[in-house]
Amino acid sequence: MKPGNENFFERVYEVAKLIPYGRVTSYGAIARYLGTAGSARMVGWAMNASHGKDVPAHRVVNRKGILTGKHHFDGTNLMQQLLESEGIEVIDNQIQDFEKHFWDPSSLNSASSESE
DNA sequence: CTCTTGACTGAGG
């Protein structure tokens, strides 16, 4: 394992990094993938601590596809711009065709190596 | 130690 690992937090970072370009996922999806289903808030809390990491937090939104965490970014519209830069259409803080851009971490379960 | 807040979600009306 890696030194200084925060376990749950690290897990969230790893999964977030695995989100492919032009895709988005929800806190619940990550939480469920980590086995902490029902504790989606913890994912959000972890993302709050993801600052300074290479974690594309802008690709993580709530289940409705709304940019609930945009306020935590440097700018108010930074998160939206980042998503639009990836080809994702965002209107009124909400991702259009969310289901089409939605990506589930469980999708890589068959091509990923589990340490445990 | 207790209380509040928080980047959430699902169920019920």
Next chain:
DNA sequence: GCCTCAGCCAAGA
């Protein structure tokens, strides 16, 4: 589809 309530767990005051 929208609103409200409750569950979830962790960190800060």
